[in-house]
Amino acid sequence: xxxxxxxxxxxxxxxxxxxxxxxxxxxxxxxxxxxxxxxxxxxxxxxxxxxxxxxxxxxxxxxxxxxxxxxxxxxxxxxxxxxxxxxxxxxxxxxxxxxxxxxxxxxxxxxxxxxxxxxxxxxxxxxxxxxxxxxxxxxxxxxxxxxxxxxxxxxxxxxxxxxxxxxxxxxxxxxxxxxxxxxxxxxxxxxxxxxxxxxxxxxxxxxxxxxxxxxxxxxxxxxxxxxxxxxxxxxxxxxxxxxxxxxxxxxxxxxxxxxxxxxxxxxxxxxxxxxxxxxxxxxxxxxxxxxxxxxxxxxxxxxxxxxxxxxxxxxxxxxxxxxxxxxxxxxxxxxxxxxxxxxxxxxxxxxxxxxxxxxxxxxxxxxxxxxxxxxxxxxxxxxxxxxxxxxxxxxxxxxxxxxxxxxxxxxxxxxxxxxxxxxxxxxxxxxxxxxxxxxxxxxxxxxxxxxxxxxxxxxxxxxxxxxxxxxxxxxxxxxxxxxxxxxxxxxxxxxxxxxxxxxxxxxxxxxxxxxxxxxxxxxxxxxxxxxxxxxxxxxxxxxxxxxxxxxxxxxxxxxxxxxxxxxxxxxxxxxxxxxxxxxxxxxxxxxxxxxxxxxxxxxxxxxxxxxxxxxxxxxxxxxxxxxxxxxxxxxxxxxxxxxxxxxxxxxxxxxxxxxxxxxxxxxxxxxxxxxxxxxxxxxxxxxxxxxxxxxxxxxxxxxxxxxxxxxxxxxxxxx
Numbered sequence: 108x109x110x111x112x113x114x115x116x117x118x119x120x121x122x123x124x125x126x127x128x129x130x131x132x133x134x135x136x137x138x139x140x141x142x143x144x145x146x147x148x149x150x151x152x153x154x155x156x157x158x159x160x161x162x163x164x165x166x167x168x169x170x171x172x173x174x175x176x177x178x179x180x181x182x183x184x185x186x187x188x189x190x191x192x193x194x195x196x197x198x199x200x201x202x203x204x205x206x207x208x209x210x211x212x213x214x215x216x217x218x219x220x221x222x223x224x225x226x227x228x229x230x231x232x233x234x235x236x237x238x239x240x241x242x243x244x245x246x247x248x249x250x251x252x253x254x255x256x257x258x259x260x261x262x263x264x265x266x267x268x269x270x271x272x273x274x275x276x277x278x279x280x281x282x283x284x285x286x287x288x289x290x291x292x293x294x295x296x297x298x299x300x301x302x303x304x305x306x307x308x309x310x311x312x313x314x315x316x317x318x319x320x321x322x323x324x325x326x327x328x329x330x331x332x333x334x335x336x337x338x339x340x341x342x343x344x345x346x347x348x349x350x351x352x353x354x355x356x357x358x359x360x361x362x363x364x365x366x367x368x369x370x371x372x373x374x375x376x377x378x379x380x381x382x383x384x385x386x387x388x389x390x391x392x393x394x395x396x397x398x399x400x401x402x403x404x405x406x407x408x409x410x411x412x413x414x415x416x417x418x419x420x421x422x423x424x425x426x427x428x429x430x431x432x433x434x435x436x437x438x439x440x441x442x443x444x445x446x447x448x449x450x451x452x453x454x455x456x457x458x459x460x461x462x463x464x465x466x467x468x469x470x471x472x473x474x475x476x477x478x479x480x481x482x483x484x485x486x487x488x489x490x491x492x493x494x495x496x497x498x499x500x501x502x503x504x505x506x507x508x509x510x511x512x513x514x515x516x517x518x519x520x521x522x523x524x525x526x527x528x529x530x531x532x533x534x535x536x537x538x539x540x541x542x543x544x545x546x547x548x549x550x551x552x553x554x555x556x557x558x559x560x561x562x563x564x565x566x567x568x569x570x571x572x573x574x575x576x577x578x579x580x581x582x583x584x585x586x587x588x589x590x591x592x593x594x595x596x597x598x599x600x601x602x603x604x605x606x607x608x609x610x611x612x613x614x615x616x617x618x619x620x621x622x623x624x625x626x627x628x629x630x631x632x633x634x635x636x637x638x639x640x641x642x643x644x645x646x647x648x649x650x651x652x653x654x655x656x657x658x659x660x661x662x663x664x665x666x667x668x669x670x671x672x673x674x675x676x677x678x679x680x681x682x683x684x685x686x687x688x689x690x691x692x693x694x695x696x697x698x699x700x701x702x703x704x705x706x707x708x709x710x711x712x713x714x715x716x717x718x719x720x721x722x723x724x725x726x727x728x729x730x731x732x733x734x735x736x737x738x739x740x741x742x743x744x745x746x747x748x749x750x751x752x753x754x755x756x757x758x759x760x761x762x763x764x765x766x767x768x769x770x771x772x773x774x775x776x777x778x779x780x781x782x783x784x785x786x787x788x789x790x791x792x793x794x795x796x797x798x799x800x801x802x803x804x805x806x807x808x809x810x811x812x813x814x815x816x817x818x819x820x821x822x823x824x825x826x
Contacts, residue, residue, distance in 0.1 A: 147211040147235040151451045152200040155321035158314040159194050162305045170205045178281045180288045184295045185307035187461050188347035191291040199266050206264040216416045217271030218460045225278040230569035239799045245609040255282040273298035315339035315349050322353035334365035341371045354445035392465045406437040411466035415535025417457040425486040487540035489514045491556050494537035497526040498559035550583035573603040590628035597621035601640040611647030635665035639680050658684035678723045694737035701730040725754035729767045741777045765794035
């Protein structure tokens, strides 16, 4: 195919995880008060928030005497535009002193075509609670259980905004503990048991006038009291409509309230009813829209084409076909007019659901299908080029293997941290662009992007979209008639089903299809990987003996491959095979396999990245040490484990070095070298605790055992 196939590239990590790491133990995490920064901070409160005093009093009563056996859940529901989110955010800020262990706000995007899945929501909540990526379980139930464990002793406020239904919310709720959960939804969520419901109503006329007063000032309202009341009536007492009208007046200090009310009333007979509001509400939107300049109206309409919960200025500029600086000014105009909501901590924007609906309708009225198609094509091409370039930053050979490069090098992400941040923020945009590219027949572009994403996908296993990404790659490969590419992306897809979706049955079927395709095109590398991914699925299904047989076949298939990708694929398969042999009680067979892996690492093969090869050697030696330990050959286990610790430390890979240090400490304990064992285990416990790695409990257990055998030693509870 002209360049190395990256299916061997899941071998860019020496193994599937730190050797010996256990799986399902729920870590007890450090209090967020020690690390207050997280990605789910509360949005800023509105300084002009008005009314809802009775509803707020009911919430205050809930938190005065929380029963940890039944942490309260409050559902805030009602029609669009009532200010459910604004009320929930205001309430969360008001109640925050009662919850010193943290306040978290998560938009569940219940009105989107693709609401946030419970699995993805749980991952975000766990990471914001201090759980590291590698300690987040794969399955939804396991993640829900871990979240309940984390929250059991914490005083935390959760704000789950814009919920779609009960099934989305239920896994996110605490089971016990002194926490409070606020849920906003357009629906009553009647299927949730033992919750407190607050259904917001329209403002009373005097409350609507009070909101107007807080935004434009009391002097103007006192001068035109009747006009203010008329304006509130024309807005249907709906908070969103009142706010938009008020912000229009605030931006025009010389305009009278009566003039705006007259113009708003004149819209009634010329506008259709807004599907989720009233005639007057739609008129308020329309009047504000028509006061915008042409470019700002274009940005407003086209931004509604962006998928996902929010969008950045680049997306707005591309969709509108405007230079970035001009688009940025338009976004500011829309924010000033109350037609867009800026994110408090980043340069991103979002619509209220009603305003997105209104903008979509205006686009249908004012833009031709050709205009929309051109806007999508322009945005998709740019997004896919940047996404591909950003994902390639995770490819060790990306400078030699970069299909198109970034479309705007001056603003391109540099380094892993920036690339990760951009790919996460814009994932709704580039995923939609990928779907449209395949539908439009731009199959090579789809393959380039999906293949580049392969390098990045290991970093964010909680993203459920990887199955979509690699399914697009499979379909495009088939459209191009490329069996090799089809096998590659089927292997990626099998990985996604096993590692990301925890669907091992589908993963096994996909790997078997990949195996058939790879054999049909006589591709030994992809044949080996298909056997490997089938084994991964079989392990997940509890069919260990079948998995080991598949891994033996994969190792035989890859044996003797004399290129870099083949060599790393063989090393990865050998290390996996040996690990499962040891876990199934066949340590002697595991040792033979890992010795074979060690020997391969020492063979010279031109073009091999020596740093990566060194990590594979360290991984093989850690496995060898654990194999020898399983055989009770403790003296021989020490040297390879020390080598692994030193190599991983030199590479600054603490997740690996600390697990190897723990294995070394266990071996030293078995050798009765008590002081060395205690020092090593204490260091491992500290390192694993910093990482929130579940194996820290194993380290603590060994330290306690040392204390029992040596009562004069420091008490294990101090570690």
